[in-house]
Amino acid sequence: MRKICVISAKWIKPAVFALVLGVIALAAAGGAAAYASATIPEVTVVLDAGHGGFDGGVVSSQGDKEADINLAVTRRVKKRLEEGGVRVILTREGEGALGVTKKEDMQKRAEIIASSGADAVISIHVNKYSQSYRRGVQVFYGDTGTGGPFAKKLQSVFNTYINAKYSGRDYSALAGDYFIAKCSAIPSVIVECGFISNPQDLELLKSQAYADEIAECIFKCVLR
């Protein structure tokens, strides 16, 4: 994640301009408050809560919908990133989809990503497996995208802080043909936060404490 470790080039000119303005204003007003408006956003992340509306995603045996879990987790990740000074853009802010068809919904997400100027895109999902024993957090990236290094770093953080604690199983970040991870040149990853088909993972996925653990891992990684 070379791009998010430094101030993006696009911010450098506005940053210098803002700094000059800040110094002039400070000299004129003679007050430190003039610097307050010269805050420079260094990192922007798009958070994409998967599914929504007509598309509930995977569903648990008790009827819990992935779309609802994705949105709840995304809101906690947003909170944590913003507390850490990261600028966050959401694709889906509410329960509804971004279009009336899956194609339209995905296209709308791609448009938001394309116009975001973000340093990274993180799509939040929940996994399902035919057998209930499987659990843990796994990261995916596009087979032709730029998300590989970020996905691998993120997976190692999840392995250390979450998978070692709950499932005892390490995963490797995997590449695949994922539209959301390939629709832009921005490093993009899909985080499958756990398995809706595993009773213990499902309980975790529905808890704010676990969403905050996911958020902390993402924040650690975005910082790096």
Ligand SMILES: [Zn+2]
């Ligand atoms: Zn999903």
